Amino acid sequence: MISRSIALLLLFLTNAVFAQELKPIFDGKTFKGWEQRGEAIWEIDDRVITGRTGKGGHGWLCTDRTYGDFILELEVKIESGNAGVQIRSHFEEGDKMVGYQVEVDPSARAWSGGLYEQGRRGWLQNLTNNPAARAAFKANDWNRYRIECRGDSFRTWINDVPATDYRDSLDVEGIIALQVHSGKNHKVQFRNIRIADLGKRKWEPLWDGATFNGWEKIGAGDWTIKDGMLIGTHAQNVKPFGHLISEKRFNDFTVRLKYKALAGNSGVYFRTDKGGGSGVVGFQAEVDATKDAGGLYETGGRAWVVQPDPKNLHKYFKTNDWNSMTVSAHGSRIAVDVNGFRTAEVINDPSRREGHFAFQLHGSQDLEVYFKDIEILSAPDQKPSAKKIKPSVQITEQPEKLRVELDGVLFTEYHFGSVPRPVLYPVFGPGQVSMTRDWPMRESTGEERDHPHHRGLWFTHGNVNGVDFWSEQKQFGKIVHDKFTKISSGKEGVIQSENKWISADGKLICRDKRTLRIHGTGNPRILDFDVTMVASEGDLVIGDTKEGSMAIRVNESMRVKPNSFNQGKLAGRLVQDTEVTGADTWGKRAAWTDYSGPVMGQTVGIAIFDHPKNPRHPTWWHVRDYGLFAANPFGVHDFEKKSKGEGDFKIPAGKSATFRYRFIFHEGDEKQANVTELYQSYSKEKLSAAK
Template sequence: MNSKLITLLFLLVSVNVFAQRSNSGWVNLYNGKDLSGWKLLGGKATYEAKGDEIIGTTVSNTPNSFLASEKEYGDFILEVELLAHPLMNSGIQFRSLSKSDYQNGRVHGYQMEIDPSARAWSGGVYDEGRRGWLYNLELNPAAKTAYKINDWNKYRIECIGNSIRTWVNGIPVSHLIDDMTAKGFIAMQVHAIPSSEPQGRQIRWRNIRIQTENLKPSAPADIFVVNMVTNDLSALEKKQGYRLLWDGKSTKGWTAANGSAFPAEGWQIQDGILSVQKDIPGEKAKGGDIVTEKEYSAYELKFDFKLTKGANSGLKYFVSNLGGSILGLEYQILDDENHPDAKLGIKGNRTQASLYDILPAQKIPYSLKKVGEWNQGMIRVYPDNKVEHWLNGIKVLEYQRGSADFMENISRSKFKAVQGFGTAAQGKILLQDHGDEVYFRSIKIKELN
C-alpha cells in the first residue's frame, strides 16, 4: 500500500472519529425520511417530511395543531433551526402533555414562542392551555432583535430541574424557574388562523436534535429571572442582589403598621403563603396593616398575590407617619370586576396595579389574570425617583415622583391635604388588611444604588 493511500485512509478515519466526538450526546429527533416517532395532536394543520426538513402548513377552521414526539423528555438540551412565514405565529412545545382528563386532551405545557410580528417576543415562554405568558420579552427587551425575519433561526432550550432557559441565534432570551411540569413531549406547533387569513403559510424545521445525558448548562446570562417557585431564590437571583423580604415561614422583619408586634390574629402563615383573613361581619376586625421594620429608598420589589372574589388590598411603599396616619403610595390590588372601588376615582386610578387614587394603570390583556390565579407584581423605584408598576411581566404604569404631573395628580386625590405625601426619601413597605381574603408569597427585594 503506497504512502498516499495510507495518508488518505488516516485522514478519513480521523474525520470520522472527530465527527463522532463532535456529535457526542446528541440524538436526532427527525430521521430525514418520514415522521416516524411523531404524532399529530390538536388541529388538522398539515405536516410533511421533505428532505432534511419538516414542513408545517396552516389550514383554515382548525385549532392549534401540534406534531408531537411519541417519547417524553424531562431534563434535556434541545436545538432546532426554523424558518417561519413572516405573518404566522408558531412555537415549540416542551415538557407538554395531552390527557383525556384535561380539557378533552387539549395540549398544554411550556412553549418557546416563534413571533415574527412587531411585538417581537420570539424566544419567550408561554404556558399553552394553562397559565398563559410566563416570560415575555418586555422583561428582556434587548433580546427582541435576536430573531431574524425571512431567515433561518437557531433555537435552543435548556431544561434542567426547575430551570428553563432559551436562546435565539445564540442570544439568551428567557430564564424561567418553574416546577409545574417535570416531563412531557416535544412538539412543533402550527398556530390556528382566523377565517380572514389565507391558509397555506408554512414553517420549516431542520436539524432537530436533543441531549438527555451528562448535561452541561450554559453559563448564566445576566437577564431578568421569572421565578414561579414559592419563596425560592435562584442562584442567579442571589447573584443579582435579590433577597426574600418575607422569609416564607415567620413574622421576622415585619410588625403591625402602628409599631406594635405583628398581629396575633387576622393574618395567617401556612404552606409558604402569607394571607390576610376575611373579616367576619358584625365582629371587630382582628388584623390590621403590616409593615417592614426597615425603610427603603431605591429598589426592585417582586411579589406574588392572589385575590378572592370581590377582594381589595394593596401594597404601599414610602410608608411613614404623616399627621398621625400611616400613609404611603399604593400599588392597588383589587378584583376590578366585583369590587365597587374600581368604578370610583378618576379614569380608573383605583383599579388593579394603579397608583391608588392618583394614576391609572394600563389595562393590557396579557397582564390580566382571573380571580383565584396567582399574579406577579413588581415595583421598580429608581434612584432618580422614576417609578414603574408591573403586572404579570408587563409594565402598566410609569411616573416620576416629585414631578409637576405627579404633584398635580396628588392635588386631585384624597391625599391632597396631606403635607409631604409621596415625596419621602425613604419609607417602609406595607401590606394592607382591607378586611378581604388575599394571599401573598415570594416577596423579594433588590436594593438599587
C-alpha cells in the first residue's frame, strides 16, 4: 500500500503541476516559433492569427518544437466550415498530418472540443453523449479552449464546460498545430495562445528483456527467454495454471507490449494478487489465439467485465502475428487497446485499485505465447516549480458576478445581479466535472425542466415572516445583493456580502451577512458557506416549512431516480452519517448527507456538513431522489408530522443567528472520499467570528 506521506507528496506534486503558469507561445505580432505547412493562408492582425483556405487543401500553423504533457489555453472564433487544434502530432510523407486533433466545429453537429485522430483512426471521442459541451460552443464568437495532456489522459473544456475525457497513448509527444480545413472560403481565428509545459514522458522497460529479475514464476507451464522475447508454453495434460508475476505492486499506470499467440489462452494480469484456484485473482486483458483478444476479465470476481464482440475481431486482431496491446488503469477507469482499437473500457469500476502484473499460462491447454517490448509510461521529466505557482484561489469581479478560479480554472461564479437571489453556478468538482444542473441558468439538453427555482447552489427559505423566498413567481420575495464587504484571493478565497430580503410589495423583511470561503483546490474542493440572519427590521420568524434552505441542485446524471433521458443508466447514491440511504433520507436528521453519482463517466459526489454548533443540529434534510439537496433546520411540521409552526425559529429584533455549512465536492462515493473523517475534522475546527 502507498504510505500516507507518499500520497500527500503525490497530491502536492499533482496540485503544483496543475498550478503551472501559462506562458504565451504566440507573441501577438510575428510567427516566431511557428512554421506554416500545407495550403492555407495565415495572417496576423491586432494580436489575432487568421487562417484562410488557399488552394483548397488542409493548412497548418505548427509549433517549431514538440510537447509531451501540457496545459494549453487559447481562444477560437469561426463562423462556418471546420478547423481544429492538433496536439502530439507529426508529419508523414510530406505534409500528411498524423496525430490527435481537438475539434473546432460550428455546425449543427456541434462536436467542438471532441477528440479526433487525424490521418489514422478518426474519431476517438465525439460529443454525441455530452449535450452540455455541444451547447457550450458559440459560432462566430470567441470561445475559450482548455486542453490538458498528461500521460495518456486527454481532457478538453469549451468555455469552461468539460468536453472530452479520453485515454490513449499511441503518441505521448508531438507538435501543436492550428488547422484550416480543406474546402472553400474557410476562415478561423486564434488568439491568446498560452501553454504550461509539464515535461515529457518516455516508455521505460517493465521487463528487462533478458532475465527474470523482478519476476516470480508460480504454478505450472514453462517460461523461457530468447532474443528479447518472453516465451510461455503449457501442455493440455497439465491442469494447473502458470503465471509470471511481478514482485512490485502498481496502482495507476499505462503499459504497452507486443504479443503473439500461436495456440491456447493467455492473458496480461494487472491489479492482481496471488490466490484463488488458478493461482491469481485480479483483472486480465485477454490474450487468445482465436477469440476475445483484448477483452477484460476478472478472475476471482465478476468473470467477464467486457467481452469483445466477435464480429469486430477481424478489424483489429492479427492471427499468428505480433499484436500491440495497451492497458491503462487510472483510478476507477480501465481501458484496453489492441492495435489501436479500443477493445474494452470501464469508466466507473468500483473494485480493485492496485496489485501486481502477471502473465498467464492457462491450464489444461496446449499453449504457446510470446511477449516482447513490455514497457510502462514514466512520470514526466519536468518537475513542478513552486515559483510558478500562483495563488490557489483567484476571485475576479465581473458585471453582476464574481468569477472564482482554482489554480487557473473555473470553480464557480457567484451571481448577484439579475437573479432572484445570489446563486453559485456553475460549480465544478475535481477534474472539472460539473456538479450542478444547468437549467434554468443555461439551456442544456438532457435535463428535466422541473422546479425553475432550483438554481445552482443557494441559500433561501420558503417562509420568512410569512413571505416565501423559495419560489420565484412575482408574488414571492427576493434576496437582493446590497454590497460586498470583502473579496480576497490567495491560499483561500473569501467572499463576504450583505443582502436584503425584500417582499414582493417592496418591504424590507430582514438582512443577512454571508461569508463564503473556498479552499482545497485538488480533491476534494471545499466551500464553506456561513450565513447570519439579522432581525434588522423587528422580530424575525423563519417559518416551519420544508421549502428551504441551504441547497444545491445536483447534476442530472447524479440523480438517484434517473430522469427520462437517463433511463436504464447507472443511478446516483444518497447516504447520511446515520446510514440512512436513498429516498429515505428525506426529512431525516443527520450531521451530514452525501449525494454521489456518475457524471461524464466517473463517480463524483457532494457532501453537505451541518456544523455541530448550528442551531438545531443535527439538521433535517430536504433531499430528493430527483436531485434537490438541501439542509433545512426549520421544517419540523413536514419532516416530523408535528403541528404547524412547531419548527418556527424566532430571532428577536436586533439580534442574529448564524448557520454554518461546508460543501465537499469530491471524487468517488462517500467511502472513497473519506467523508466521515472529513466531517470529524470539520467539527473540530475553530470557528471564525461571524461577520
